Amino acid sequence: MEQNRIRRAATRNGSNNHNGSNGKRPPGRPRSEESRQSILRSTLKLLKQPGGFPELSIEAIAADANVGKTTVYRWWPTKAALVADSFFASAEDELQFPNTGSVQRDMSLQMRRVIRIFRSDRGKVVAALLAGGQSDPDLLEAFRERFMWPKRRQAYQTLQRGIDRGELPADSDKDLILDSLYGPIYMRFLIRHDKLAESFADELCGLVLQGLKRQVRP
Amino acid sequence: MEQNRIRRAATRNGSNNHNGSNGKRPPGRPRSEESRQSILRSTLKLLKQPGGFPELSIEAIAADANVGKTTVYRWWPTKAALVADSFFASAEDELQFPNTGSVQRDMSLQMRRVIRIFRSDRGKVVAALLAGGQSDPDLLEAFRERFMWPKRRQAYQTLQRGIDRGELPADSDKDLILDSLYGPIYMRFLIRHDKLAESFADELCGLVLQGLKRQVRP
Amino acid sequence: MEQNRIRRAATRNGSNNHNGSNGKRPPGRPRSEESRQSILRSTLKLLKQPGGFPELSIEAIAADANVGKTTVYRWWPTKAALVADSFFASAEDELQFPNTGSVQRDMSLQMRRVIRIFRSDRGKVVAALLAGGQSDPDLLEAFRERFMWPKRRQAYQTLQRGIDRGELPADSDKDLILDSLYGPIYMRFLIRHDKLAESFADELCGLVLQGLKRQVRP
Amino acid sequence: MEQNRIRRAATRNGSNNHNGSNGKRPPGRPRSEESRQSILRSTLKLLKQPGGFPELSIEAIAADANVGKTTVYRWWPTKAALVADSFFASAEDELQFPNTGSVQRDMSLQMRRVIRIFRSDRGKVVAALLAGGQSDPDLLEAFRERFMWPKRRQAYQTLQRGIDRGELPADSDKDLILDSLYGPIYMRFLIRHDKLAESFADELCGLVLQGLKRQVRP
DNA sequence: ACTTAACCGAGACGGTACGTCGTGTCTTGCC
DNA sequence: GGCAAGACACGACGTACCGTCTCGGTTAAGT
Numbered sequence A, B, C, D: 001m002e003q004n005r006i007r008r009a010a011t012r013n014g015s016n017n018h019n020g021s022n023g024k025r026p027p028g029r030p031r032s033e034e035s036r037q038s039i040l041r042s043t044l045k046l047l048k049q050p051g052g053f054p055e056l057s058i059e060a061i062a063a064d065a066n067v068g069k070t071t072v073y074r075w076w077p078t079k080a081a082l083v084a085d086s087f088f089a090s091a092e093d094e095l096q097f098p099n100t101g102s103v104q105r106d107m108s109l110q111m112r113r114v115i116r117i118f119r120s121d122r123g124k125v126v127a128a129l130l131a132g133g134q135s136d137p138d139l140l141e142a143f144r145e146r147f148m149w150p151k152r153r154q155a156y157q158t159l160q161r162g163i164d165r166g167e168l169p170a171d172s173d174k175d176l177i178l179d180s181l182y183g184p185i186y187m188r189f190l191i192r193h194d195k196l197a198e199s200f201a202d203e204l205c206g207l208v209l210q211g212l213k214r215q216v217r218p
Numbered sequence E: 001a002c003t004t005a006a007c008c009g010a011g012a013c014g015g016t017a018c019g020t021c022g023t024g025t026c027t028t029g030c031c
Numbered sequence F: 001g002g003c004a005a006g007a008c009a010c011g012a013c014g015t016a017c018c019g020t021c022t023c024g025g026t027t028a029a030g031t
Helices: A033-047 A058-064 A069-075 A079-090 A103-119 A121-133 A137-164 A174-191 A199-216 B033-047 B058-064 B069-075 B079-088 B103-119 B121-133 B137-164 B174-191 B199-216 C033-047 C058-064 C069-075 C079-090 C103-119 C121-133 C137-164 C174-191 C199-216 D033-047 D058-064 D069-075 D079-088 D103-119 D121-133 D137-165 D174-191 D199-216
Strands: none
Touching: A033 A058, A033 A069, A033 A079, A033 A121, A058 A069, A058 A079, A079 A121, A079 A137, A103 A121, A103 A137, A103 A174, A103 A199, A121 A137, A121 A174, A121 B121, A121 B174, A137 A174, A137 B174, A174 A199, A174 B121, A174 B137, A174 B174, A174 B199, A199 B174, A199 B199, B033 B058, B033 B069, B033 B079, B033 B121, B058 B069, B058 B079, B079 B121, B079 B137, B103 B121, B103 B137, B103 B174, B103 B199, B121 B137, B121 B174, B137 B174, B174 B199, C033 C058, C033 C069, C033 C079, C033 C121, C058 C069, C058 C079, C079 C121, C079 C137, C103 C121, C103 C137, C103 C174, C103 C199, C121 C137, C121 C174, C121 D121, C121 D174, C137 C174, C137 D174, C174 C199, C174 D121, C174 D137, C174 D174, C174 D199, C199 D174, C199 D199, D033 D058, D033 D069, D033 D079, D033 D121, D058 D069, D058 D079, D079 D121, D079 D137, D103 D121, D103 D137, D103 D174, D103 D199, D121 D137, D121 D174, D137 D174, D174 D199
16 A cells, blocks of 8 residues: 555665666665654554544654654555555454364354454454545555455365365355355444354354255255 | 434424413524525535545535534534434435245345445445444444334344244344344445345345255255 | 735714614624734734744744634735734834924934834834845835835925925936935845944935035025 | 865866875865756756745755755755855856046946846846845845945945045045945835836936035035 | 775655644624 | 624644755775
8 A cells, every 4th residue: 555666675686786687776765664664553553542543643643653744645645545554564464264174163263363353452443444445445445455355365265175075065155155254243343233242253154154054965 | 313402393383473382482593494404415415425424524514505604513513413314314214124925035125225225326325424433433323223223123023024934943043144134235335345236135145044944944 | 915805894884773874794703803913913023033034934923823824824815914014013103204494304304213213123024024025026015005105205295395495406306316315224224234323314314415405506 | 155164175286196295185076066056057047936035945956956955955054055156156247347537427337237237137136135135144244245345345446536536525435425326226126116227327326426526616 | 906085866854834624613793 | 592604713634845864876086
């Protein structure tokens, strides 16, 4: 979500020091990594406070991060982009799918982790992201590309293992199944009409996957 | 959602002009119904424009409605309350549940209507409402109380008819079923990761209700 | 220099109270006279501090006057206009021309007063005005119209009295004379290459007017 | 006006390369004369555009001159210093005083040249200089030392010749006379209340010097 | 030839003020 | 007492420059 400027890429070839082939770095003072992280940190911090996304001001972020406003605007086009980045920078790689030999157990375990995150502080950031995304297509796109699809690709594999094992019908519509499993979680998370306990994951798996299991071996 | 002021109610008794018995009316000029509707209309109109809820300003509403800002603030405490009111004033009673003698058909038909609304202009307002609700509990509360629960009460009855007819197990968790049916719709509506066609309603009913049907009479 | 909006003119006719003929007042909250004066006062105050005009910020004026920035911008289009107004609001009517029966004495006395003002705190404001005027024609125009011409019209009369009395030639070029008298004062005031004492007025009158006197009666 | 650093002076002795006697030059890359002139040129160019001195930015100068901002800041401490330098680097030696055998004609001729310059493009730079000088003593000082005094020293001689020839009284106050001659020009130049034609020079000389001439031989 | 030292371009940095927009409140005269 | 008009104090917006800094890369003089 950061601006697509040409990055002084990490591919500095280690062979020699008189600047071989393409390992260039653009002129001028290099971007301050310290500032970048300070901004992301402050964003997350302020986002968790009451008022949430709409009351989060770039002014406040810059102040909290001891950074000029310009520096924020130089690297992130909108507040939304900044929030997205700060979320993705923090929420990496803790939503792995297990492989226990049972689709239902695999899915249920991962869904429990999702619920746990949604209930945590970081849930507020996800909510802010989806809320902001309703009026900012780029933000929603970022959410999908950088958060949803990576997980979903793993989910496909998990389901496929279930098919291979005969726990699910061979012609299962994986997207339909996954939306049926995660949709209710998102719904309770966003509408808050009912409690979002971790056990909800089991109930959902029971309802959806059990029904499919009955179908495959009657 | 309008302010809980004492309403100078509609009980204007038509008999005479020296203020009969108890049908009181407070002194002063009565509220202008024309302004009220003009405001709600302008709100809906502006809400549909790009930018959505966050870029909607009371200033703009008042200007569009040819109304003083004061008048808006007099009757609605927040932008959210105003948006909620304007939505509910428009979206009445077209989401009834049919009674065809088949749960699956009843649910599917109503879900199709929901999807149709979500895909229409009014969908933008629902999205705005849910987005705004992520940082404004009252707004979310209004959505639930004035939109969701009324429908859901009807849904309970529809499901009960299915149980009575033996199409669903007697011990079915109605809330779990309804979240499994509507959650995926909300998810696709809000995250937009996959197309939200009306046929999605059928697929969901097939997956969830079919599975339960198999369970009741194996 | 204040914006040429239609002013709720001071011509409220005193005949009756049901708003006779044209003594209208526009709708809406009337302009706050208190704010207006507070702003002008703060402007003068801050203008006298080191840094002068270029370092004077509207932000600071608004803060010092306990007024929103918007209120300043609502009534004055530029910093320059504001400075002009604050100067003219303060420097009224102390530069009258006397009438002693001698042109030379009349002119000299008034010129002494001008020098006294230029040397005072208010001189900084005049300097700021003329400096600003070098890149803002409107500002210079304001200086001429609201400060210079009113005085100069009086000066014409003073010189005419001198002609009538035979102290100056009948065909004297009044503008040439006045520029010859005041130009050196402005020059010393702005370039500061020599001291600007009040006695300079006498020397100038001696040089310029004495020469002319000799011309009329040789 | 350039920073008083030790200048790696122009005293490059051409004899040999093992650095003879005292004509030192510090080590390191020498200052780029090309950059220096490019900066001065851009400054003059941008100064003539509307907005003048206050809207002139060092950022813009550096950009226009294809030069790093650092290079500007390295050699000139303030915008004012830069403007002064660029003016003086351009306005050399065209305001010489003639020697025709008549004070009045000598003065008038030179004053006409001054007026011509004030009316030209270069006039905008002078105005900018004097305007800037009202809030920057150093700038005014530079104007006086590098522009005014050199000319005025010549003017003294011109006047002295007039005294010697008996065209002016022996006890004439030369500064008073010169301010009386040039003050009105500066006044019309800066206040723009009346046209600044070259003939104005003649009128002034007529008024001031003629009066003195009458005084010396009645 | 190699080191040293200052200059140069580019451009990111922490700041300040800009002029604008929207907030929610207030103050009018009219209805 | 509601209403429109619109001024008010306030706060954040996103931009422009400020003057400083940190890079890689010249460009000479002194080894």
